[in-house]
Amino acid sequence: MARPEMPLRGLYAITPDTPDGTRLLADVEAALRGGCRILQYRDKLSDKAEQVARARALRRLTAAFDATLLINDDLALACLIGADGVHLGGEDGCLAAARAILGPERILGASCYADLANAGPALAGGADYIAFGAVYPSPTKPQAPRATVDLLREAKSGFAAPLCAIGGITLDNAPPLMAAGVDLLAVITDLFSAPDIAARAAQYQHLFERA
Structure with missing residues (x-):
């Protein structure tokens, strides 16, 4: 259901929680300059007004780079700012209802955690891609159950939809995920904590070019 001109493959940057909105935009711009073309806005700290302001700024920024912007867990915000889609967790609303609201052109992602x-x-509810994690111990969700490489292989062989891996991913531990057939590497810390975010994004994109 995703738009064909926006392939669901490559580095999937997820924004870190930060009180500094200006720094967030600068860091995201660096990731986009490095070749990242899929961004998820995830924000568990800001109030609603700040989230709307940041989401609108990210919409303008991703549009300038012809990149895809998804909103984490907030269908209303995604619709309000004209995002390319939304990513929903297991307790964040009905996928089928979200699909009906989004229509066929926008992207719907779904968290499957560590359960095939x-x-x-x-x-069946309309998701365009399925995400599994945490594949490695994650500083964002340290208590999350582990989704093994074997589970990813099974998901890849059993379903035609793009496969996303999330949780504790770094350049060093990404190769087994690539070998399992992962289409999207969702990264927060190893990207946005890098000394050179643009260079780190480019390194992740090179993994997919070599695959």
Whole structure:
């Protein structure tokens, strides 16, 4: 259901929680300059007004780079600012209802956590891609159950939809995920904490070019 001109493959940058909106935009711009073309706005700290302001700024920035912008867990915000889609967790609303609101052109992602049984219902509900994690210990969600490389391989062989891996991913531990057939590497810390964000984004994109 995703637009064909926006392939769901490559580095999937997820914004870190930060009180500094100016720094956030600068860091995202660096990631986009490095070749990242898929961004998820995730914000668990800001109030609603600040989230709207940041989301609108990110919409303008991603549009300038012809990049895809998805909103984490907030369908209303995605619709309000004209995002390319939304990513929903298991407790963030009905996928089928979100698909009906988004229409066929915008992107809907679904968290399947560490349970392959979640994938079929997610796709039946209209998800364009399925995300599994945490694949490695994650500083963002340290208590998250682990989604193994074997689970990713099974998901890749069992479902045609793009496969996203998330949780503790770094350049060093990404190769086994690529070998398992992952289409999207969702990264927060290893990207936005890098001394050169643009260079780090380019390194991730090179993984997909070599695959």
